[in-house]
Amino acid sequence: MTNFTEEDLLTCLQIKLYHPQQSCNDFYDRLPLGTRRRHAADDPLRLGRDNQACAYILVDPRVSRKQLALYAYHIPQSSEMLFIIQNLSQRGKLSVNTSALGYLERMDLPDKALIRFGEYEILIIRESGEAMANFEVEFEVLAVPPSRETSTSLWKEQTSMSLPPVMETCSDSRISLSPKDSSFGPQESDETLPCYS
Numbered sequence: 001m002t003n004f005t006e007e008d009l010l011t012c013l014q015i016k017l018y019h020p021q022q023s024c025n026d027f028y029d030r031l032p033l034g035t036r037r038r039h040a041a042d043d044p045l046r047l048g049r050d051n052q053a054c055a056y057i058l059v060d061p062r063v064s065r066k067q068l069a070l071y072a073y074h075i076p077q078s079s080e081m082l083f084i085i086q087n088l089s090q091r092g093k094l095s096v097n098t099s100a101l102g103y104l105e106r107m108d109l110p111d112k113a114l115i116r117f118g119e120y121e122i123l124i125i126r127e128s129g130e131a132m133a134n135f136e137v138e139f140e141v142l143a144v145p146p147s148r149e150t151s152t153s154l155w156k157e158q159t160s161m162s163l164p165p166v167m168e169t170c171s172d173s174r175i176s177l178s179p180k181d182s183s184f185g186p187q188e189s190d191e192t193l194p195c196y197s
Contacts, residue, residue: 011081011129012036012136013045013070018121018145019060028141030057036136041072041081045137048088056139062118064089070109072135079130083109092117114146121145 019027030051039045039055046054050065058067066088072081086106087094094101094117097110115122123146129135 009130010038010134010136011072011131012127012138013083014123014125014127014138014140016123016125016140016142016146018123018142019119020145021119022141025060027058027060028139029059031139033139033141036138038134039137041133041135045070045072046088056137058120063120064092067092067117068094068115071106074132079132080128081131081135083126085109085113085115087117089117116147121147 017028017031019025022028043055045056046066046069047056047058048054048065048067049058049060049063051057053066069086069088071084071086073084074081084106085094085096085101085108087101087103090103094115096107096113096115099107101107109124109126111126113124115124121142123142
């Protein structure tokens with residue numbers, strides 16, 4: 001009988017990123033592309049632009065300081081690791097397949113999920129494992145939007161979240177967002193807002 005170590009059984013989240021201007025920007029310079037990194041299951045995986053609050057950084061001023069978080073969990077009598085995704089951006093909506101999440105809203109992360117915020121498309125695929133304490137994360141950059149390669153029928157229903165087509169060039173025509181697009185492009189410098197009674 002073969003004894004498996006925890007290293008053999010780690011769940012892995014493959015996180016595949018796409019942005020139409022990624023070829024001429026350094027959005028992913030702070031991400032460990034192409035390598036698997038171990039992450040403690042009791043520590044939420046946060047993605048955003050703030051290197052103090054987030055384990056994984058997008059170098060983009062239009063991304064929220066804390067954009068999203070992934071929380072690992074187990075159900076009783078199961079060693080399978082599952083995940084919840086939460087929108088941490090106060091200024092922007094985040095979509096998971098056909099569901100839109102507002103600020104602090106969360107939902108179970110499907111085994112294959114297309115996440116969208118701003119002009120980013122992120123495909124997250126969960127590879128099952130049985131380890132209890134850790135999981136792995138692997139980042140990759142896609143050459144084409146994952147929505148083109150996955151079932152686009154899911155996105156036809158989601159007209160309220162749709163963005164107008166963007167040419168895959170490095171023009172700055174989309175850099176400044178109009179007020180009607182503000183829900184897709186966080187511009188805040190600090191999301192800690194004063195609260196008045």
